[in-house]
Amino acid sequence: MKTNLFRVEFFMAILMFALVFQLSRQAAAIASTPAVLSSSDPQPSASSQKPVVVLDSGHGGFDPGKISVDGSLEKDINLRIAQRVKQYLEASDVEVVMTRSTDAGLYRETDSNKKTADMRNRCQLINDASPDLTVSIHQNSYHEESVKGAQVFYYKSSENGKRLAEILQKRFDYVLGNENTRTAKANDSYYLLLHVKSPIVIVECGFLSNWSESALLNTDEYQDRLAWTIHMGIMEYLNTR
Numbered sequence: 001m002k003t004n005l006f007r008v009e010f011f012m013a014i015l016m017f018a019l020v021f022q023l024s025r026q027a028a029a030i031a032s033t034p035a036v037l038s039s040s041d042p043q044p045s046a047s048s049q050k051p052v053v054v055l056d057s058g059h060g061g062f063d064p065g066k067i068s069v070d071g072s073l074e075k076d077i078n079l080r081i082a083q084r085v086k087q088y089l090e091a092s093d094v095e096v097v098m099t100r101s102t103d104a105g106l107y108r109e110t111d112s113n114k115k116t117a118d119m120r121n122r123c124q125l126i127n128d129a130s131p132d133l134t135v136s137i138h139q140n141s142y143h144e145e146s147v148k149g150a151q152v153f154y155y156k157s158s159e160n161g162k163r164l165a166e167i168l169q170k171r172f173d174y175v176l177g178n179e180n181t182r183t184a185k186a187n188d189s190y191y192l193l194l195h196v197k198s199p200i201v202i203v204e205c206g207f208l209s210n211w212s213e214s215a216l217l218n219t220d221e222y223q224d225r226l227a228w229t230i231h232m233g234i235m236e237y238l239n240t241r
């Protein structure tokens with residue numbers, strides 16, 4: 001009788017141990033379950049459906065781009081406008097890829113031809129991002145001081161590039177007033193236009209060779225106006241495809 005009772009107690013103890021072991025395993029499995037099962041998390045498919053836009057700030061690093069009559073540098077103005085466009089686009093739920101976010105160009109100090117390396121790497125970065133569109137931001141310069149205004153360039157055989165360029169040009173003409181009556185211009189020789197596979201435009205926001213426009217291009221207010229205009233044009237293009 002005593003022996004039987006001992007056996008029952010021993011058996012119960014083994015059973016309890018097995019039960020506790022099993023429960024702790026289940027608890028560990030639940031704790032290590034990936035968080036993606038939570039319904040409050042954004043679905044991966046939702047984020048990949050966002051339109052992707054590349055903003056290319058022209059020049060950078062050793063390459064200042066055009067130098068203004070007042071000594072300011074094109075590369076700095078390009079980057080400041082691009083950063084503002086980025087903010088507006090992200091607020092409109094667009095995914096933005098920047099070719100550069102600092103002054104640094106896209107080359108290595110050891111590259112024998114930094115300009116060539118920079119342009120090649122820019123195109124590579126844009127093509128790898130396979131964006132819906134790319135806007136390359138630049139400032140212009142001319143040997144006649146009186147010339148001013150914004151102009152948008154597209155690759156001559158790109159229908160989508162042409163459509164984006166015409167939307168942007170129309171908005172620039174409207175925002176910059178009666179004096180800006182330029183039309184979007186086809187081009188077949190710019191390196192970026194030739195080597196980027198998705199729709200791309202080059203936006204020349206204004207002339208650094210013109211004293212009054214150069215002064216405007218260096219103000220926060222005017223940079224913001226240009227950025228808003230570019231952002232609105234991009235949204236119009238994306239929403240009317």
Ligand SMILES: [Zn+2]
Nearest residue numbers: 058065138139
């Ligand atoms: Zn430039």
